[in-house]
Amino acid sequence: MVDTPVLKMTAIRKSFGDVPALTDAALTIRPGEVHALIGQNGAGKSTMIKILNGAYRKDAGEIELDGQAVRFSSPHEAQLGGISTIFQEVNLVHYRSVTENIVLGQEPKKFGMIDWPKAHRRAEEVLQRFGLNLDVRQPLHHCNIAVQQLIAIARAVSFDARLVIMDEPTSSLDSQEKQVLFRVIRDLSAQGVAVLYVSHHLEELFEVCDRVTVMRNGSMIATHEMSDVTKLGLVSEMIGRDANQIAESGATGFGKTHAGSQTVVLELQNLSNGTNVKDASLIVHQGEIVGLAGLLGAGRTETVAMIFCADHPAGGNMAFKEHRSFFREPAEAINAGIGYCTEDRKAEGIIPGLSIRENLTLAMIPRLAKRGVIPRMAEREMVADFIDKLSVKCAGMDQPIRELSGGNQQKVLLARWMATQPDLLILDEPTRGIDVGAKREIQTLIEGLSAAGLSVLMISSEFEELVEGANRVVVLQEGKAITTLTGGDLNEDSLLAAVAGEAEGAAL
Template sequence: MTQHSSAAPAAAVGVGDPVLQTVGVTKSFGGVHALKGVDFELRAGEIHTLVGENGAGKSTLIKVLTGVYTPDGGEVRYAGETVHFRRPSDAQHVGISTIYQEVNLVPLLSVARNIFLGREPRRFGLIDVGAMNRRARELMAELGIDIDVTAELGRLGLGAQQMVALARAMSVDSRVVIMDEPTSSLESAEVDTLFRVARGLRDRGVGLVFVSHRLDELWELCDRVTILRDGEWVHTGPMTEMTRLDLVAKMLGRDIEEVRAEGATEFGSSHLQGGEPALLVSGLEVANRLHGVDLTVRPGEVVGLAGLLGSGRSETVKAVYGALKARSGEVTVAGRKVRTGSVRGALASGIALLSEDRKAEGIVPDLSVRDNIALAVLPRMSRAGVVSEARIDALVDTFMKRLRIKASSPDQKVRELSGGNQQKVLIARWLATEPTVFLLDEPTRGIDVGAKAEVQGLIDELAEQGLAVVLISSEMDELVEGADRIVVLHDGHVQAELDSTDLSSSELLAALAGDRETDSQTSTQAEGQHA
């Protein structure tokens, strides 16, 4: 590690001793009790995961630990002593680093500058660039990260930026590292690196808090787990003593039997209806991204679109929807040709796209739930340019009930809703357009387990009603159970097509990895895209 020790006195904490604790911490906002006397204990030399549904108090607890919020009651202890963090910098000074999903560094500065921001090695009062770059390179080598430290941070991929954030945390000699959803935008190789680094830190006696929506990662990485529900502590224990089912049951507060009956996902059986394809895509090309993608979806069919990051999954649905300019290729919906390159043309033809980036491309945060739902159908809800409030009310009411959208009223601003409810609002927006083809790009990403199950159930229901669905998901379970057929993309073209009736996650994994031998065994209709 580097020589930068933190300024604060660091009492000796042996491995296995508590390094960061909360005792009976409470916090409320307005009348809402976000934390109701939560006890939490992080030991030095462990990776501890914090799980709970949205609204369980996870993020509030993390903010108390990192000094963003001051607790209303109870206390926070660091290395056995009571501390009062008034602002995030207080927590940092004693050696608590935080890494978020969204990287908060300076994109225009170099990687090295970002790592040493505010603590740059100096010579003659100026930044010693040579020394800074050298030390950054050492640090990166130590982490096993292959990044040019002189590169502008903003030009790197999100995963690489996250590594830089981690390197920064390490360089300040943290005793506690808190990672809030660090993996949600990383590729699997990057996740591996992140985990390796995290384990390295643990072995040096650092205490780590890890939060992730991806349950598999918890068993892979974490030593202990603390479960919160509705602002209350529910359980703390070793990860090894916990089954997946236990965890979900404790999180949701349901009986194990009930959970088991529902299966791992909410998907039912196939609803494939015969007849003409609802969506037919042929030879779709997008400059540098897609090299001739073919796709067929029949009414009532859920086609999964699988592939690693950069394989062209999102690009495929965006090009079909007209949001991305296609160089060539043809899209037809129910036999009729769709004008490509035009969102409005696609919408008019009955295509809807729930895009991956809910915040940037989906919600209009300051508008109400009501206005967000009606957004795409305003002209249809109007006569002579005047909006019919009654028709919108009826529409919104129907969808809020049908999708069980939890909001204080239709007039509540959509930014105040939880991620899961925001997602439902967006699904309602698209269903209101009465689509024939629904393209869903990561519909369950970043939403809590309960909402996830509801969304999965809904997709199933929609297919049952004859909608043609294209489902993109990074979660194998979701694809294998949810889709009737899985199209695997690799490098902008179709690598394989797998029938999912008797497909296992491991077979899909093999196809994703581009293992052609496995493809030919598992795939019944593999298309010979590869020469």
């Protein structure tokens, strides 16, 4: 007897205005199955998920949960119906405590009031499943983004769900944290809970998933058993190109076609913030891509934040071109020629309620405005030019940026800083949560900007990206720059050894 599918979606259609997002899309998930859903940014994955959890209303099609037709009108209703969703961008209440975030909507009560001791115990028990031992009474924003993501996952799996949707759940996790997540996923599967796993990291699928469905242009291309496919075959189906052509063109868009000049654009000496950055020193030359590597907590993001004056240093020295001191505020850094794409695209990058045009020109407003008025024709011409150059997939420049895929949102953020014509572009995880095709486009764009003379300081948790894309990589460990890898010494094995603290010091 064949088990009734936990989920069956058939002939799903959805359009935004005149732009079709889904066309007769379909998906079937078995009980206890870990099912991967993959595709390029804009393929329709997020739309599919939002229709399933009630965030969007479908135009046509049927959804069955455990053989029963369902139509959820909100994510909360879907949660009550047995579907729990973990979004790529942490979707919690940052100024509430860890406990409040975990028990929200299912608070234990005593005499009609919230039983806080019991709530704290429940939160601690949920987090222990993920190996997290922390003060659950502290505000969520005191935790770094990786811990926040684990808390969001812990909250989702704490519900009595039949299906758990995980959208890029490892985007901020290190290798050890990923293994903890995979163990929890296997536990859920053993209990008969199905998992819909959305990820751009294809190697993860072969480690944890049973089957995979490939989407392209709003339709389902194929569904496979994981044992029957290869990574190259999946990429071929995702982007609609022959596998041999993809193999010949390489996996990434980076090529390191130039080495930069000898002109120093940025120099840091013994930079510290008084907490987790203790002695960060590095040099970036004109037209050079310098990578910044290290484990979570090594101080990478805190270091670049001080360069941009998004955080204030406690010690050390900085020289940027002719400017021989730290900036007093981000506006001064922008005017001097620095652009900064932050790690958290949703919280610190885009403004969801504004249009593509408004988000793209945000850093340019002081330069565009004439007597307090922005010349609309010039603004629209500039935005249209960047949309064309960067191949941003959108319905038009006045479309809300929140409706774009992650890859296209990232292109808009890159365009925001390109428009300011900076001398140094700081990129914190520029390809996090982005599919293979969009990732290659962004990497090629970064290489092209560097070849044209722009200096790039790039943080990435992907060693392959740093090895293939950077001229040099500075390794941070516990807030200290311990070594710099370049030339023949810059390979994945030596980088792994350096990050793990097994490499000998080298000139920065």
